[in-house]
Structures are given as C-alpha cells and as structure tokens.
Amino acid sequence: MSRWENWDESRVRVRPNKKGSRPRTKDTPDYENAELARVVQVDRGRYTVSMLEDARVVTAMRAKALRRSPVVPGDVVALVGDTSGAEGTLARLVRIEERKSLLRRSADDTDDAERVIVANADQLLIVVAAADPEPRTGFIDRALVAAYDAGISPILLITKADLVEDPRDPAGLISHYSELELTCVISSRSEDSTLSAQAVAQLRQLLAGKVTVLIGHSGVGKSTMVNALTGADRATGGVNAVTGRGRHTSSSAVALNLASADIASDAVPLDEETARSSWVIDTPGVRTFGLAHVEADDVLAAFEDLVEGSADCEPGCAHESPAGGCALDAWVAEGRAGEHGPARLASLRGLLASLAGAEEGPEEKTLGA
Ligand SMILES: Nc1nc2c(ncn2[C@@H]2O[C@H](COP(=O)(O)OP(=O)(O)OP(=O)(O)O)[C@@H](O)[C@H]2O)c(=O)[nH]1
Numbered sequence: 001m002s003r004w005e006n007w008d009e010s011r012v013r014v015r016p017n018k019k020g021s022r023p024r025t026k027d028t029p030d031y032e033n034a035e036l037a038r039v040v041q042v043d044r045g046r047y048t049v050s051m052l053e054d055a056r057v058v059t060a061m062r063a064k065a066l067r068r069s070p071v072v073p074g075d076v077v078a079l080v081g082d083t084s085g086a087e088g089t090l091a092r093l094v095r096i097e098e099r100k101s102l103l104r105r106s107a108d109d110t111d112d113a114e115r116v117i118v119a120n121a122d123q124l125l126i127v128v129a130a131a132d133p134e135p136r137t138g139f140i141d142r143a144l145v146a147a148y149d150a151g152i153s154p155i156l157l158i159t160k161a162d163l164v165e166d167p168r169d170p171a172g173l174i175s176h177y178s179e180l181e182l183t184c185v186i187s188s189r190s191e192d193s194t195l196s197a198q199a200v201a202q203l204r205q206l207l208a209g210k211v212t213v214l215i216g217h218s219g220v221g222k223s224t225m226v227n228a229l230t231g232a233d234r235a236t237g238g239v240n241a242v243t244g245r246g247r248h249t250s251s252s253a254v255a256l257n258l259a260s261a262d263i264a265s266d267a268v269p270l271d272e273e274t275a276r277s278s279w280v281i282d283t284p285g286v287r288t289f290g291l292a293h294v295e296a297d298d299v300l301a302a303f304e305d306l307v308e309g310s311a312d313c314e315p316g317c318a319h320e321s322p323a324g325g326c327a328l329d330a331w332v333a334e335g336r337a338g339e340h341g342p343a344r345l346a347s348l349r350g351l352l353a354s355l356a357g358a359e360e361g362p363e364e365k366t367l368g369a
C-alpha cells in the first residue's frame with residue numbers, strides 16, 4: 001500500500017492561477033467570488049441589499065470580522081454564501097467597498113458617537129415647504145454646510161407652492177440663496193391632490209443615475225414626493241397599517257429605487273439601467289446635521305471664486321472679519337471675485353455662522369421673521 005493513499009485530498013488544491021495560490025488564512029480571506037450589492041435598509045443587524053448585477057433583493061448579515069464596522073444605506077458591499085434572495089436565506093456580508101462620500105451626524109444626548117447616516121451619496125435634496133411649516137434658513141444653511149463638507153451637491157426643493165401667493169419664488173428662498181450655485185425645484189399640489197407633474201419629471205431627471213439623500217423637517221412633504229418619484233408606498237402621515245404605529249417612530253433611512261416608478265407624467269422616461277442606479281434615500285428622524293467636525297476652510301472650498309483670496313488670510317482664519325485677519329474682504333473689494341463677490345462673501349459668512357452656533361438656536365430662524 002502506498003503511503004499516498006492516506007493523503008487527505010481535501011487539503012491539496014492545485015490552483016489554476018497565481019492569484020488563487022495566495023495563502024488563505026482566517027484573517028485575510030480574499031472572497032474572489034463575492035458579489036456586489038447596494039445596502040437599502042438596515043434593521044437590527046439584518047441588511048437588505050439590492051444586487052448590482054440584477055437588482056435582486058437579498059438579506060445579509062455581517063461576517064464576524066465586520067462586527068464593529070457600521071454598514072449604512074448607500075453602502076456598496078460584497079456578499080458571499082447564499083445570495084439567491086430566496087425566502088429564509090441569509091447571505092454573508094464580508095466587505096464594505098470604499099465610500100466616495102459620508103454624511104454624518106455628530107453625537108447628541110441619545111447617541112454617544114458620531115454616526116454615519118448615509119454612504120456614497122452624490123446629492124443632498126434639502127426639502128422645505130413654502131408654508132406649513134414655514135421654511136427656516138438656519139436649517140437650510142446647516143444642510144448646505146454639511147453637503148459642501150461631504151463633497152455632495154445640494155439641491156433645494158421647495159414644496160407646497162400652492163399655499164402661497166408668489167409661485168416663482170414661493171418662500172423668498174430663491175432670492176435669498178441666489179448667490180449660491182444651488183439648483184432649486186418648486187413643487188405644488190393641485191386641487192385633486194396630485195403633485196405637479198413638471199416638478200416630479202424635473203426631479204427625476206436631476207436624480208437620474210445618482211444617489212440622492214432627502215432631508216427636511218417633519219410635514220414638509222418628503223414622503224409625498226418620494227412616493228411620486230419612486231412609485232413606492234411610503235406611508236404619508238397618519239398611522240402605518242402594518243405596524244399600527246405612526247411612521248414617526250421609524251427612524252431608519254431607506255434607499256428607494258427610481259426603477260420601481262410607473263409614472264405617466266414622466267415626459268422623458270429613464271432607461272432601465274439608469275433608473276436602476278438611481279437611488280433616493282429618505283432619512284426619517286434625521287432633522288439636522290452635527291457640524292462639529294466641519295472647518296471653515298471646508299465650506300470655503302465650495303466657493304471657488306473666493307477660495308483663492310484666502311491665500312493672504314492669517315493661518316487658521318475662520319473667515320469671519322478683516323479684524324480677525326481675514327483677507328477675503330479686501331479680495332472682494334478689489335473686484336477679484338467679480339460683481340457678485342460681496343454678495344457671495346455675505347452668503348459664505350451666513351453659512352459659516354451656523355458653524356459657530358449651537359445645535360439648535362440660530363437654526364430656528366424663520367425667513368423674514
Ligand atoms: N398643499 C400641499 N400639501 C402638501 C404638498 N405636499 C405634501 N402635502 C401635504 O403635507 C402633509 C405632510 O406630507 P408628508 O409627505 O407626510 O411630509 P413628510 O415630510 O414626509 O413628513 P414626516 O413623515 O413627518 O417627515 C401631508 O398632509 C401632505 O398631503 C403640496 O405640494 N401642497
């Protein structure tokens with residue numbers, strides 16, 4: 001009998017390629033066959049994901065090694081194991097792909113750590129109502145600062161234009177922010193309770209192929225718009241029929257896809273592939289952003305016409321005033337930032353003020369009040 005007969009075959013593998021011959025240890029698995037997916041919802045350790053390949057919905061749990069790594073909606077993750085998505089199956093989430101952006105909220109009383117809310121967002125859709133509730137510029141300013149800091153493009157959506165007199169600038173916000181390169185969309189509702197088809201179509205175009213996070217105070221019409229955009233049935237106000245609770249009790253962010261929409265008003269329908277890569281992430285329960293980690297220079301960076309002028313500022317300048325060593329006033333006075341320079345500087349300073357303010361406080365300033 002040859003000694004080879006006792007050879008435990010399961011231990012030997014002839015690897016067909018060099019990559020495959022890399023030593024595999026418990027600590028450095030390489031998961032070559034892992035499949036990529038977008039995280040759409042997180043619920044007590046269960047992750048609902050949509051496979052990038054075919055939008056199949058799969059439920060997954062984190063591998064042990066990732067137990068301390070937060071995974072949030074918008075994340076792109078690698079899965080192994082049973083990725084069929086069949087009922088009762090659980091895939092294993094083994095890797096979080098590099099994030100291109102991170103929106104976070106700083107610690108507050110109920111939360112001892114800075115929290116990541118959403119990953120990989122391209123855009124922040126700041127939703128305010130023209131009235132009921134009145135728009136608050138402090139809230140918009142903080143959201144703008146968070147967006148600029150995270151490198152995400154802001155879009156302003158003004159809802160409920162039907163409730164005010166001037167439909168072109170329903171809340172006076174467009175003139176207020178005219179010095180920012182801020183895309184504004186105005187939406188209203190007609191008497192039969194349908195949202196303006198034009199606003200919905202315009203937003204779908206802006207959202208095409210992007211990951212967009214929605215933020216706005218309660219009652220501004222976020223769910224109503226998300227429903228119109230995605231065809232999803234996010235409960236609007238009142239009580240959720242399934243859980244019997246008001247939806248305010250749900251505070252987890254959910255990513256919804258534009259592909260699910262069946263919208264007659266959509267003048268230019270999105271092709272299947274674009275629609276599938278278009279995500280809207282609603283963030284119920286997130287009403288403000290912690291800006292504790294944001295530096296004045298991070299905000300200034302979003303003002304391309306002014307940033308050069310800061311070369312002569314004192315080191316660590318907060319860009320508040322010439323007395324504080326800020327060179328921006330002189331730069332603007334020389335006309336170096338163009339004819340809108342003074343107004344742009346005033347806008348920048350308005351935003352920077354929200355860094356100095358407390359969490360609440362200045363935020364609760366109502367426009368015109
Ligand atoms: N007049 C008017 N009412 C609107 C419009 N859009 C939404 N509403 C109403 O405003 C109320 C609040 O809308 P929601 O979509 O639930 O608001 P939300 O921002 O999701 O609120 P939360 O779920 O509390 O965060 C509902 O009664 C809607 O019917 C609009 O364009 N015009």
Ligand SMILES: [Zn+2]
Nearest residue numbers: 313317319326
């Ligand atoms: Zn300065």
